[in-house]
Amino acid sequence: MQASTAHLAHHFESLEKQTHAARLGMWLFLATEVLLFTALFAAYGVYRFLYAPTFSEASRSLATWIGAVNTVVLVTSSFTVAMGLHQAVHGRGRRTAVLFGISVLPALVFLGFKYVEYGHHFHAGDLPGKYYTGAIPGVGASIFYTLYFLITGLHGLHVLIGMIVLAVVGALAWKGRFDATYHTPVELAGLYWHLVDLIWIFVFPLIYLI
Amino acid sequence: MSPSRSSSEASGPPARSYLDTPGTGLRSWLLTLDHKRIGVMFLVAVTIAFFLGGVFALLIRLELLTPGPTVMDAMTYNRLFTLHGVVMIFLFMIPAIPSGFGNFLLPIMVGAKDVAFPRLNLLSFYLYVAGALVALYGMIHGGADTGWTFYTPYSTTTVTKVVPILLGAFILGFSSILTGLNFIVTTHTLRAKGITWGKLPLFVWALYATSIIQVLATPVLGMTLLLVAVEHAFGWGIFDPARGGDPVLFQHFFWFYSHPAVYIMILPAMGVVSEVVQAFARKNVFGYKAVAYSSLGIAFVGFFTWGHHLFTSGQSAFDAGIFGVLSMLVGIFTAIKIFNWTATLYKGSIAFTTPFAYFVGFLFFLFFGGMTGIALATVSLDIHWHDTYFVVAHFHFIMVGATVMGFLGAFHYWFPKITGRMLPDRWGLVAATLVILGFNFTFIPQFLLGNDGMPRRYFSYPERFWALNVASTAGASVLAFGLVMVLVYVVVALKWGPLAGPNPWGSRGYEWMTTSPPPLENFEGTPVFDREPHDYQDAADEASPAMAPEPKHAS
Numbered sequence: 001m002q003a004s005t006a007h008l009a010h011h012f013e014s015l016e017k018q019t020h021a022a023r024l025g026m027w028l029f030l031a032t033e034v035l036l037f038t039a040l041f042a043a044y045g046v047y048r049f050l051y052a053p054t055f056s057e058a059s060r061s062l063a064t065w066i067g068a069v070n071t072v073v074l075v076t077s078s079f080t081v082a083m084g085l086h087q088a089v090h091g092r093g094r095r096t097a098v099l100f101g102i103s104v105l106p107a108l109v110f111l112g113f114k115y116v117e118y119g120h121h122f123h124a125g126d127l128p129g130k131y132y133t134g135a136i137p138g139v140g141a142s143i144f145y146t147l148y149f150l151i152t153g154l155h156g157l158h159v160l161i162g163m164i165v166l167a168v169v170g171a172l173a174w175k176g177r178f179d180a181t182y183h184t185p186v187e188l189a190g191l192y193w194h195l196v197d198l199i200w201i202f203v204f205p206l207i208y209l210i
Numbered sequence: 211m212s213p214s215r216s217s218s219e220a221s222g223p224p225a226r227s228y229l230d231t232p233g234t235g236l237r238s239w240l241l242t243l244d245h246k247r248i249g250v251m252f253l254v255a256v257t258i259a260f261f262l263g264g265v266f267a268l269l270i271r272l273e274l275l276t277p278g279p280t281v282m283d284a285m286t287y288n289r290l291f292t293l294h295g296v297v298m299i300f301l302f303m304i305p306a307i308p309s310g311f312g313n314f315l316l317p318i319m320v321g322a323k324d325v326a327f328p329r330l331n332l333l334s335f336y337l338y339v340a341g342a343l344v345a346l347y348g349m350i351h352g353g354a355d356t357g358w359t360f361y362t363p364y365s366t367t368t369v370t371k372v373v374p375i376l377l378g379a380f381i382l383g384f385s386s387i388l389t390g391l392n393f394i395v396t397t398h399t400l401r402a403k404g405i406t407w408g409k410l411p412l413f414v415w416a417l418y419a420t421s422i423i424q425v426l427a428t429p430v431l432g433m434t435l436l437l438v439a440v441e442h443a444f445g446w447g448i449f450d451p452a453r454g455g456d457p458v459l460f461q462h463f464f465w466f467y468s469h470p471a472v473y474i475m476i477l478p479a480m481g482v483v484s485e486v487v488q489a490f491a492r493k494n495v496f497g498y499k500a501v502a503y504s505s506l507g508i509a510f511v512g513f514f515t516w517g518h519h520l521f522t523s524g525q526s527a528f529d530a531g532i533f534g535v536l537s538m539l540v541g542i543f544t545a546i547k548i549f550n551w552t553a554t555l556y557k558g559s560i561a562f563t564t565p566f567a568y569f570v571g572f573l574f575f576l577f578f579g580g581m582t583g584i585a586l587a588t589v590s591l592d593i594h595w596h597d598t599y600f601v602v603a604h605f606h607f608i609m610v611g612a613t614v615m616g617f618l619g620a621f622h623y624w625f626p627k628i629t630g631r632m633l634p635d636r637w638g639l640v641a642a643t644l645v646i647l648g649f650n651f652t653f654i655p656q657f658l659l660g661n662d663g664m665p666r667r668y669f670s671y672p673e674r675f676w677a678l679n680v681a682s683t684a685g686a687s688v689l690a691f692g693l694v695m696v697l698v699y700v701v702v703a704l705k706w707g708p709l710a711g712p713n714p715w716g717s718r719g720y721e722w723m724t725t726s727p728p729p730l731e732n733f734e735g736t737p738v739f740d741r742e743p744h745d746y747q748d749a750a751d752e753a754s755p756a757m758a759p760e761p762k763h764a765s
Contacts (some may be wrong), residue, residue: 011323011400011731021326021399028391032429039433039463043448046459129446129453139447139454146446150437 007182017156019184026188030195033158037199044147044206051140056142058136059207061126066117067208069209070110071200077106078197081166084173085190091180094175100170103193107163114156121145155199162196165189227630227727230231243328250336250628251503255338256310259301261566261697266294268690271652271683284669288355289370291667295358296375296653300382301342303613304471307478308424309334309389311620312417314627314628316393318721319411321402321739323731326395327647330388345378350448357667359468362449362460366441376439381413383432386474390424393417404739410717411743412501416481419505423470423477423512431467434460458523465516465744473540475511475609476504476576479616480547483569486619487551488744489717490566491558495744497550504543530589544580548573563715564638568619571646572612579608582657600660604651609647618645618696625700626714630727631707637699644692718744 012018041081048055084099120126125133128149132142169189172178227245230321232238239247273280273287282290325331348354354372356365365372397410397418410418437448438460447453449460488495495501517525517533525533551573560566582604586592595601625633655678660666664675671679713722720743724733741748 009328011326011328017399021395024398025327025391025395028425032391032425034389035426035429036433039430039437042463043437043459046456049452050456075433129441129448131443131445142447143454146448149446150440190523 007184015182019182022188024183026191030191033195034199037151037154037202040147040151041202041206044151046089047140047147051138054136054140055144056140056210058126058148059139059210060067061136062208063117064208066113067204070113071204072110073106073110073113074197074200077103077110078194080106081190081193083185084170085186087181088173088178088186089180091178093176093178096178096183096186097170097174100166100173100189104163104166104170107166110159111156114152151203151207155203156195158196158199162189162193165192176184226729227725228730229630229727231730241332243324243332244423245313245317245325245328245331246628246732248331249310249312251335252305252313252338253310253628254641255342256306257301257599259297259342260306263294263297263302264690264693268686269646270294271686273669273670274679275683276619277676277679278670285355287351287377287669288667292354292375293349296354296361296379298610299358299471299475300379300415301338301345303475304382304386305338305389306613306617307482307620308393308417309338309385311482311624312393312413312420313389315593315624315721316414317396317400317429318724318728319414319719319743320397320400320736321405321720321733322396322400324400325392325402327392331392334385334388334392334504337381337388339387341381341383342379343378344381345375348372348374352636359464360435360438361659362441362455362457362466363451364675365438366450368442368574373439373443374529376435376442380432380435380439383428383435386424387428390421390428393421394425395576397421400582402737402739405478405720409739409742411721412484412495412498412505413478413481415502416477416505420474420477420481422506422509424493425472427467427470427474427513430463432469434463434467434587437463437522444602458520461520461523462516464658465519466513467738469516469519470509470512472605472609475509475613476616479572479613479619480505480576481619482616482623483551483572484547485717485719485744486565486569486623487554488746489623489715489719490563491555491556491567492560492561492716492746492763493554494742495550495749496553496556497546498742501550504546507543508540511543512638513538515540515587518587521589522596527589534587534589534592538584541584541587544576548577548580558708562639563622564633564635564642565619565623567639567642567646568615568622571642571649572619574613574646575611575615575649576637579604579606579611583608587656594655595660597665599656602666603656603660605651606656611653614645618642621700623715625703626710627721627728629707629711630712631703632714633703633707634699637695641692641695641699644688644695647684648685648687648689649694652682652689654683655682655685695737718746 008015008018012021066151080099080103084096086094087093087099124135125131126145127133127142128146129142132145134141134145166189169185173186228244239251242248251635259556269282270287270290273282273290313325313331317323342396348371351374352371353358354365354368354370356368356370356372360372360376397414401410440446441448441450441453441455445453447455449455449457451457484495484501515533515537517529518537521530521533553571582600586595586601586604608697622633622638659675659678659682662675664671713724714726715722720737720739
């Protein structure tokens with residue numbers, strides 16, 4: 001039995017329709033993810049407007065080079081994920097698995113940098129709300145760090161989930177579960193990873209640059 | 211209905227329905243991936259929630275029977291109205307029609323064997339259960355006293371157990387998102403051959419519009435509730451002005467979801483009555499496209515009206531005016547629907563059954579609630595009515611009255627399809643009369659109270675409001691009695707109700723083309739959809755109940 005027929009659920013008439021459904025469902029899910037972050041970005045925008053000088057001062061106190069390196073790291077891993085999908089389309093599961101494995105490594109680097117950064121904030125007292133004992137005066141700074149930890153924390157959680165997804169799908173690809181006609185999980189895992197990347201593309205300028 | 215009833219009793223129920231395949235054990239239900247069983251489980255769960263919320267409502271009305279303290283202290287009262295709101299909105303009204311009836315009917319109505327993602331569907335049910343349990347934990351350990359709107363900064367500083375209730379609502383939101391996502395994908399990809407977008411039943415159109423709101427608005431609410439929970443639990447500054455936060459930002463976030471959520475509650479009910487009115491007026495709906503597209507219109511405009519909750523929160527007069535006008539656009543789309551439904555009745559052959567009675571109730575509540583909504587969207591009038599019982603009565607009319615009418619109408623209309631048995635129509639009409647009258651007697655006094663200046667959420671009130679409060683409590687008792695009556699005859703009918711046969715109403719809806727209860731994969735064989743749903747004009751001879759095919763007659 002081909003992998004393609006084995007993966008057809010009983011309520012779909014063809015694999016094509018099933019893939020279409022999975023893709024549409026994934027895009028809708030990604031829309032909900034974007035909206036989840038949108039609330040935080042909107043809050044960031046409002047408080048940036050209310051506490052403009054404090055926010056830009058707090059933003060400048062962050063290590064821009066870490067944010068920049070992390071951006072490069074994530075974009076690189078997105079590229080290798082895209083290459084992995086390209087291999088899957090041609091039915092080369094092993095190569096997909098290797099490329100997905102390679103993509104997980106930059107994600108680890110990303111989280112490592114984040115760990116270093118968080119440790120620095122803890123030492124400096126740059127913490128949210130009532131725990132704030134940092135150097136920048138004004139109530140706006142504690143709000144900045146509330147939003148900083150919420151946004152980067154939620155994004156970090158997504159990176160972690162994305163790594164697990166890539167690892168699992170990569171393992172399945174290694175075992176030869178996919179072929180040229182059926183590789184929907186590879187595609188969906190890639191979409192998710194690109195979204196995690198894309199959100200960071202918005203986080204980086206908001207928090208580090210402006 | 212007697213001809214089909216007597217014949218079906220003799221032949222017995224269809225042998226293999228979803229109720230006995232693959233099995234009847236508890237395990238086969240709890241682990242099922244069948245959309246019909248998941249729908250039924252949702253219906254049971256939301257009915258329990260409805261009962262719980264109703265008990266809270268009765269306790270509130272009992273306390274308000276006299277001007278001073280009646281049976282409880284002020285703190286208990288604050289907790290009760292909060293829990294009443296939370297349970298009724300998040301556990302009953304939002305999931306009731308989409309997750310319950312929608313799950314059962316949407317795949318059948320598009321000729322599919324199941325929803326697109328059956329596992330996500332089951333996950334949605336268990337997220338509902340988990341959210342309900344977390345919220346219940348919060349209720350048992352003291353409940354919250356913030357009101358269901360969780361306004362900051364009070365909600366971030368209150369000593370009551372607001373965090374588990376916030377987290378419960380957060381989890382319930384994901385249940386709602388998954389159901390909406392599933393419905394959108396199902397409608398796009400699983401329509402059977404012959405069912406084009408222009409031939410979708412109107413209930414499906416309404417669910418589709420609802421799902422868009424569920425998917426696009428709920429994440430924002432989820433994040434907002436999470437922010438309040440984080441601020442309350444860890445003291446991170448977000449909304450509390452004492453920590454530099456902006457409490458009005460919370461109101462914007464909250465209503466960005468919670469106003470569209472009103473349409474999550476009402477749109478499915480509109481879909482239900484669109485089906486009911488056609489079946490019992492024996493006429494095609496007047497203006498199919500207008501009814502279908504106005505659902506999408508409401509879903510769209512609903513995203514731009516949230517500011518009308520902030521007329522007195524320091525919003526600029528310009529913003530308030532804009533939001534007032536945008537809110538009135540909803541009235542236009544709703545009016546399109548009301549005119550089309552009433553035009554459908556014109557020269558129809560009306561069968562005044564229980565579902566039709568709820569349709570009539572729906573029309574009244576929607577119209578009256580909608581018109582008071584237009585009045586409230588007028589900024590100058592809202593300044594007078596804001597935070598009074600006028601608002602309470604308005605939103606109970608429009609979202610509770612109309613949604614409960616839709617829910618009960620759906621329940622009576624589709625009960626034969628879901629269970630294979632008939633409900634007693636006469637008892638149904640008696641109960642419907644009690645429910646509709648009771649609802650009016652509960653909330654019409656509250657319109658008057660609000661207009662006289664009685665503020666909402668207060669534990670006691672001056673003696674001049676006494677008489678109308680007694681009237682309202684009396685009305686609530688009648689309403690409760692009517693609902694208990696429904697519960698009693700439903701339980702009796704589940705066991706002893708006469709068998710329905712595939713199409714007891716002689717309806718031309720697609721879902722009546724299969725047996726009652728439907729088989730595991732919804733249709734025996736491949737159904738042919740060569741006609742529009744509810745094509746009464748083209749099929750006058752087939753449409754009478756006596757002519758409906760008898761179950762198992764051919765075999």
